[in-house]
Amino acid sequence: MATQPHSDEERLKAALWHSVGKIVDAIAVEQSPSVNAAPTFIAGMTEMLAARITTISADLETFSRHAGRSVINEDDAMLLARHNDGLKSVLRHKAEKERKSENR
Template identity: 35%
Template sequence: MEEEKAEEQQQFSHRQRLKAAVHYTVGCLCMEVALEKQVQFSKQTIAAISEVTFRQCENFAKDLEMFARHAKRSTITTEDVKLLARRSNSLLKYITEKNEEIAQLNLERKAKKRRKPEDENRDSREPDAEVGGSDS
């Protein structure tokens, strides 16, 4: 019973920290827009945007979990995120481009890792070859 209460309290605390982080970020974004567009946001407006954003993120998380579960997976994939963003062409395009960039970077890293052992093998053979070549 006490363990359940402690876990509930921990979850509540975690949720409050997340909400505070979202509120802070929304506040920063509103300040940027305010400076750029020469408008002002009331504290109530920032709080409302923060709350809507937090709730929408919760809905996104639930949807992503259901997409993966429907596909009989326990891992959420990029394809799940694309499915979530399907109604926003600009967001879907952005996610697709970022996914392609990340995939390209991963391929480049893998290629470098493969070359390293080859380079090390070549380096270890080259001194032997030089020593053998200088003896003659």
Template identity: 45%
Template sequence: MADQSEDEIRERLKTALWFSIGKIVDEESMRRNRNATPQFIGALTDMVWSQIENVAIDLESFSRHANRTTVTTDDVLLLARRNQDLHSIVKDIVDKEKTRKLRAKAKGKGRA
């Protein structure tokens, strides 16, 4: 992958996204007894790709603003702040993972 250009990688990712969205749309179309055109799937893929790019830019900006080179869960929570339902879901997942890691760390210390 080192010899691939950034444009080639981007195109492969977009193709994989198109394929995945196509499968989801096909499954949902079958379930609902509806049809979706390839143009619809293409437009939906372009919309999702645009959202992914915007999210990536925002997350990078948040981490850079905090003088970090790595995106953290704090950046994701900051991104989700305007959607209260999404923020709650992400916060619950982050809190559960932190609790799990603390318990695992405590167990490891108990063995030593």
């Protein structure tokens, strides 16, 4: 019996599930070695994160299109972070670090 090929979305969600599981397990072990996360918790976190990624990617595409560009750039990411000072600071720091490494 041949198996159906998985869609890109299914493969991405499986990879996200794996990553979320590894992160949750690492945090659980760090906090208390006897604590273990239930698969339903990891599934819930994965679904929540996938929904957020979908929203963020749509927002970034919209910002880019509104600016008349077909490529998402740093300005779009900064616009996305406009209401989150902590995120804005991290993005600025990363962008500055990237610019410095490009100028070498």
